[in-house]
Amino acid sequence: MILRRPVLYLTLITAALFIYLPLRTNDVSLREDLILIAISIILASNLNLMIGYTGYVNFGHIVFYGLGGYVGLYLTTVRHWNLYTAALAAGIAVSIFALVLGLGILRLRGAYFALATIGILQAVQSFVANFDPFGRSTGMYLSFENYAPLGGAMSALWKTYYLLIGVMALSMILSLGVKISKFGLGLFAIREDEDAAVVLGVNTTTAKAIVYSLSAFLPAIAGTLMFYKNGMIDPSIAFEFIASLEGIVMLMLGGKGTVVGAALGGGMYEKLRSYLLTSPRLSNFHLVIAGGLLLLVILFAPGGLIGWLYSLVPRSRKVIE
Amino acid sequence: MGGILASMLDGLLVGAVYGLAAMGLSLIWGVMDVINLTHGSMIALGMFFLYLMYSVIHTNVYVLLIPIIIGGMVLGVIVYWMAVHWVVGRSQLMSLLSTFAVNMMVIGIGTAIWSTSPYNVDFSLPGITVGPYTFTGNHIAAAIAAVVIALGLELFLYRTRFGKAIRAVSDNRDAAELMGISSTGVLTLAFAIGIALAIASGALVSTLFPFTILSGAVYQLKSFVVTVLAGLGKPLGALIAGLLLGLLEGVVTPFIAVSWVPLIEFGLFVVVLIFFPRGIFVRANA
Numbered sequence: 001m002i003l004r005r006p007v008l009y010l011t012l013i014t015a016a017l018f019i020y021l022p023l024r025t026n027d028v029s030l031r032e033d034l035i036l037i038a039i040s041i042i043l044a045s046n047l048n049l050m051i052g053y054t055g056y057v058n059f060g061h062i063v064f065y066g067l068g069g070y071v072g073l074y075l076t077t078v079r080h081w082n083l084y085t086a087a088l089a090a091g092i093a094v095s096i097f098a099l100v101l102g103l104g105i106l107r108l109r110g111a112y113f114a115l116a117t118i119g120i121l122q123a124v125q126s127f128v129a130n131f132d133p134f135g136r137s138t139g140m141y142l143s144f145e146n147y148a149p150l151g152g153a154m155s156a157l158w159k160t161y162y163l164l165i166g167v168m169a170l171s172m173i174l175s176l177g178v179k180i181s182k183f184g185l186g187l188f189a190i191r192e193d194e195d196a197a198v199v200l201g202v203n204t205t206t207a208k209a210i211v212y213s214l215s216a217f218l219p220a221i222a223g224t225l226m227f228y229k230n231g232m233i234d235p236s237i238a239f240e241f242i243a244s245l246e247g248i249v250m251l252m253l254g255g256k257g258t259v260v261g262a263a264l265g266g267g268m269y270e271k272l273r274s275y276l277l278t279s280p281r282l283s284n285f286h287l288v289i290a291g292g293l294l295l296l297v298i299l300f301a302p303g304g305l306i307g308w309l310y311s312l313v314p315r316s317r318k319v320i321e
Numbered sequence: 322m323g324g325i326l327a328s329m330l331d332g333l334l335v336g337a338v339y340g341l342a343a344m345g346l347s348l349i350w351g352v353m354d355v356i357n358l359t360h361g362s363m364i365a366l367g368m369f370f371l372y373l374m375y376s377v378i379h380t381n382v383y384v385l386l387i388p389i390i391i392g393g394m395v396l397g398v399i400v401y402w403m404a405v406h407w408v409v410g411r412s413q414l415m416s417l418l419s420t421f422a423v424n425m426m427v428i429g430i431g432t433a434i435w436s437t438s439p440y441n442v443d444f445s446l447p448g449i450t451v452g453p454y455t456f457t458g459n460h461i462a463a464a465i466a467a468v469v470i471a472l473g474l475e476l477f478l479y480r481t482r483f484g485k486a487i488r489a490v491s492d493n494r495d496a497a498e499l500m501g502i503s504s505t506g507v508l509t510l511a512f513a514i515g516i517a518l519a520i521a522s523g524a525l526v527s528t529l530f531p532f533t534i535l536s537g538a539v540y541q542l543k544s545f546v547v548t549v550l551a552g553l554g555k556p557l558g559a560l561i562a563g564l565l566l567g568l569l570e571g572v573v574t575p576f577i578a579v580s581w582v583p584l585i586e587f588g589l590f591v592v593v594l595i596f597f598p599r600g601i602f603v604r605a606n607a
Contacts, residue, residue: 294425
């Protein structure tokens, strides 16, 4: 039962704090900081379904976020849908896209799949940059009247913030739900030994395609919300390769395969990144430091922070998952 | 009609350079079962190595290839001991991520030094004009250099004891150890050669097109396509598959915008992997 899991309550408390803290003092800069952290947690948690649970590296996870942003902005600006339906529709559309794509490329095993995901990132980016309804390489912009249905720009920013925190909480609950389900057990079997999983009766192709599609849903919704909040989108910011890389660093840092680890890594890395980017001497080297950090984690602590905690206090496995 | 033919010939010339880049990837992949994700950043470094050397020593760029290849091997040894040695034989996830981490660091340092603005090497050889079409000298010379280096590698692998040791370790590492081959030394050598090939191909590309520190990613994707087309561990096959990819680009580019090319290459990559998992030179069921 998911209700008996301490992590569920940890998630809910975190989400409540995320909403309460900036609201109490009406602190906009704190809200902007927390948004970036929430986005990182959403991306890292959903990437965890692929890398941590299934053992398949997805180098192009940011595609879902960017495509979600594009579909959502297209629906709100060109088709004049309201934000809620547009975000949901973007999530569903990108999930279906991922499912179809997944049924094809997930026939590739292990490393070949990882290479295909690098290709997907470049292919989708080149497609969007040539696609007329999405504004080709100039992208799309929102005008002030687009925010009117939500009560003006000011109130729209707060509303998208609450929604994003909701998506963040859902991401962690989804990770937990998959982890304790039979479906999750099938994914772990694939991660440990795919051939053995087949023999044990796991329909690996379907399971992989479903988890790939599942890992697309919430990032796509987050993409719509985030780019709606920012008011613009173009191919280079929607499909930023570096953002895809950073998702992997976050996950490895916190501890792949764990719900808390993914969230913790996402939050910590985002703090580190904003510190590095604002420090005048280190801003150019944030990628170097992130890469160095990733290398150190892989070579010396492949379990990440949570893995390290497990080895220090073995009983913590039961509480923090 | 003549236009397409000229475009195809030009594609073949560039394809030889793609083939050279893919040989580096294929060699490392085949010998130690590591997918080297530093490949793209090494190609980009090759471009900037040539740019820097040429700006200091104004001489024929093809002479500069020799120190660049040697420098590439040294760099390869460093990267091997930094990130690869510890993960050889462990799960592929680990080697993917560790080479990827080095890739991030190289791109990060490169961006800090050169930013992401475009550069070009200001060197050109006289071209050959056939009717209304001109083949630039740089394209012809780059193709010749690529083929010469590729044949050199082929001779090294099949005609020397070192090459034999590399092939032995690639076939069966344990058995090679029992025959008295130091597999660590061989792996270091193979990795160094692989990186040197990537760097040499990057240097050649820099004489053809303008480049940025991020350009390597495009050629990395092409190398993946070429490597799976050729099947693993077949250096000469990679050269031929590179020529094929160049030819394909030459055929399609007159008709569609260049920005569609990654989409086509990605499609090709997936189709080949699904239908010809061991490369097009072997029958799928063999």
